[in-house]
Amino acid sequence: xxxxxxxxxxxxxxxxxxxxxxxxxxxxxxxxxxxxxxxxxxxxxxxxxxxxxxxxxxxxxxxxxxxxxxxxxxxxxxxxxxxxxxxxxxxxxxxxxxxxxxxxxxxxxxxxxxxxxxxxxxxxxxxxxxxxxxxxxxxxxxxxxxxxxxxxxxxxxxxxxxxxxxxxxxxxxxxxxxxxxxxxxxxxxxxxxxxxxxxxxxxxxxxxxxxxxxxxxxxxxx
Amino acid sequence: xxxxxxxxxxxxxxxxxxxxxxxxxxxxxxxxxxxxxxxxxxxxxxxxxxxxxxxxxxxxxxxxxxxxxxxxxxxxxxxxxxxxxxxxxxxxxxxxxxxxxxxxxxxxxxxxxxxx
Numbered sequence: 001x002x003x004x005x006x007x008x009x010x011x012x013x014x015x016x017x018x019x020x021x022x023x024x025x026x027x028x029x030x031x032x033x034x035x036x037x038x039x040x041x042x043x044x045x046x047x048x049x050x051x052x053x054x055x056x057x058x059x060x061x062x063x064x065x066x067x068x069x070x071x072x073x074x075x076x077x078x079x080x081x082x083x084x085x086x087x088x089x090x091x092x093x094x095x096x097x098x099x100x101x102x103x104x105x106x107x108x109x110x111x112x113x114x115x116x117x118x119x120x121x122x123x124x125x126x127x128x129x130x131x132x133x134x135x136x137x138x139x140x141x142x143x144x145x146x147x148x149x150x151x152x153x154x155x156x157x158x159x160x161x162x163x164x165x166x167x168x169x170x171x172x173x174x175x176x177x178x179x180x181x182x183x184x185x186x187x188x189x190x191x192x193x194x195x196x197x198x199x200x201x202x203x204x205x206x207x208x209x210x211x212x213x214x215x216x217x218x219x220x221x222x
Numbered sequence: 223x224x225x226x227x228x229x230x231x232x233x234x235x236x237x238x239x240x241x242x243x244x245x246x247x248x249x250x251x252x253x254x255x256x257x258x259x260x261x262x263x264x265x266x267x268x269x270x271x272x273x274x275x276x277x278x279x280x281x282x283x284x285x286x287x288x289x290x291x292x293x294x295x296x297x298x299x300x301x302x303x304x305x306x307x308x309x310x311x312x313x314x315x316x317x318x319x320x321x322x323x324x325x326x327x328x329x330x331x332x333x334x335x336x337x338x
Binding site: 009010040043044047048050051052054055057059 | 243244245248249251252287290291292293329330333334336337
């Protein structure tokens with residue numbers, strides 16, 4: 001899922017301090033799971049802003065809506081009738097949701113309420129770690145299900161490097177060496193001979209370096 | 223025991239303090255409460271294992287928010303006591319009452335009254 005973090009309230013206040021009618025728009029998907037932009041966080045932010053403006057002596061109307069998703073036309077259409085009535089919308093969705101909102105509703109400014117961080121997994125409540133960089137050319141099949149692109153600091157395809165020490169990466173004692181994990185995993189699978197194979201140069205044209213990407217699936221298009 | 227504690231304190235019963243979320247604390251202030259005091263079981267004695275620890279985190283987060291927006295984080299407090307300890311409850315109730323009295327009324331309540 002996409003992992004995001006709440007933006008500081010002060011930053012959000014700076015965006016909307018002159019507005020009189022504001023919508024806080026949550027998203028029921030990834031940002032709900034990582035507790036950054038779901039219905040609960042929408043309620044907390046709305047309540048915080050209401051109190052802030054009241055304390056400033058300003059009369060500001062703040063509404064709360066949480067959509068199923070903000071990265072799909074059909075769900076964004078649900079606010080079609082009300083979106084234009086606001087002076088500003090603070091979207092607690094990931095960067096995708098904020099942009100899709102802005103593309104769809106031109107007359108109202110859309111502000112981000114979270115910082116979108118990475119594609120990751122919930123290791124435990126309150127701990128999310130990166131697992132994928134969406135390079136567009138998955139090599140997990142040959143690395144024992146551990147991604148060297150997202151989990152190796154150097155993105156090495158034939159590792160480990162000299163910075164690997166006691167299974168940890170040289171950049172931090174808290175970060176596992178991805179290649180140590182790959183070797184351990186291949187050993188456990190009885191596929192250590194795969195480690196001996198030299199990985200050829202990866203086609204990075206499918207990565208972000210090749211510019212903004214798109215996936216076209218004519219088989220599912222109507 | 224017939225212990226007394228300040229009459230302005232309104233008790234809201236919850237199954238476990240772990241149920242008290244940040245939004246509940248914030249809503250109380252939004253509606254004009256001068257202070258919120260969460261009183262949970264002794265640390266390590268939660269029937270649900272970690273409810274009171276969770277509550278403490280929620281109170282701390284609410285305090286941060288209240289400080290940021292100028293209401294004052296000191297208005298939200300967390301205490302731990304045994305359910306059988308009536309005298310300590312009365313003591314904590316008096317303590318939060320004194321703290322809130324020192325801080326004065328919730329500024330939002332005053333602004334709301336002015337606006338009305």
